[in-house]
Amino acid sequence: MDKDLVTSDIREGYRVLTLNKPDRLNSFSAAMHTALMTALVDAEADNACRALILTGAGRGFCAGQDLSDGVFTPDETPDLSVTIEKFYSPLVRRLRSLPLPVICAVNGVAAGAGANVAFACDIVIAARSAKFIQAFAKLGLVPDAGGTWILPRLVGIARARALALLAEPVPAEQAEAWGMIWKTVDDVGLMSEAHRLAAYFATQPTAGLALIKQALDASETNSLDQQLDLERDLQGQAGRTPDYLEGVTAFLDKRAPRFVGRQ
Template sequence: MNYDTITYDLTDGLAVLTLNRPDKMNALNTQMRAEIAHAVRDAGTTARALVIVGSGRAFCSGQDLGDRANAGEVDLERTLKDEYEPLLRAIYDAPIPIIAAVNGAAAGAGANIALAADVVIAKESAYFMQAFSRIGLIPDAGGTYWMPRMMGFAKAMGAALFAEKLPAKDAANLGLIWECVADDEFDAAWKARAEYLAKGPTKSFASIKQAMRASLTNDLDQQLALEAKLQGECGQSRDFKEGVMSFLEKRTPDFEGR
């Protein structure tokens, strides 16, 4: 598939998907949503880690309110079900770790696409904003799912009702994202994290994702059973054997991702 609204690069197991509508602050239109979903699904079969980052001064400003494909009467329910849900499921269900490298404004659906990733790393100058109520809407694209789980109910409710900018440093302190880094260290920081994941035990990472997410709804017995099952599977992997050997031989492991 040829991409017009994003760029996609795969090098040494690391895929980098760049949202590439900088003149629109990487606002999401119908074409862009389809291209992101396609690229994420492709990365899930060909890469060992994926980074989603924005071009220009924004990560993603959310829905493109001027999208000609949605001109006329707006059917937001259809748009969410047919266009956003496949994109979000592609990110959430990916068998590889995904980093959202938030280089600037992450507003509306753009913020919630970032939160769908496994790890969010943001520039200190970046911010997150649930802007929906400013135009008479509710947080969508998973916002009402991610926020209460990550930052707590009270903070999530305030973020939704007041639609204020949440600086990246505050987002990190609240547990909404993994880390906030200085602007001049941002590119080096996310690249180092991404390269670590791309060279790591891919099956282990997939199992970690599965176990962590299941814990949100499992009771203790269910979670212990799942841990045992997944650990048994990981224990049969080549990467586990390599990890043990490298530890005994006091060297850096050379994981193959299987």
């Protein structure tokens, strides 16, 4: 069933969303897009969910678009902008705007839109055997799912141009060295590390973390003056949350804080 294309494992304080089409390296179909968006909306609506892990079943994270899903028909000229507008752009916007940390655990190849969906998450960890590929140029296409926006910001314009134009794979350790991802871990320890991070975030001041995400995203286009004003405004919001009061009180009492998270 379509809902099984993305499984949702509810843990204490967080959820694990798994792309579940391993026979096709979890490549995106319309049905998978719908299932993933539904899972993200459900997680956001659950105040008990304070972090997410996104990963893939089987030997790969996501191979990008499933070309057997009706986007390519011989002797026809497709309008690929429809797929972008209907599925990929809303997905990236949702991932970036979620009011909780999103950890992407890349367990194998992340190609095309699969790589860029991973980069849209807040923290990316990868198995040592994983690799990232901007595969679009091999098909005469342009990087999508936010790739032309986020990749230069992660690795710089020189590397981004070469990666997009050459479509060469980047091993996980190289991706870490270039600042493309947060961390590389041994394959066997990938999900343990993802769960460790999610469990940590499940005890943290979620509202404040959401404001950090908002500030960092805005900084990409703001002037210094605009960013200083935004920091002022967001800090005002943060200071009015119960978790700020709890954090200060716990510090003064010399005890561990008990953050309530999402309100």
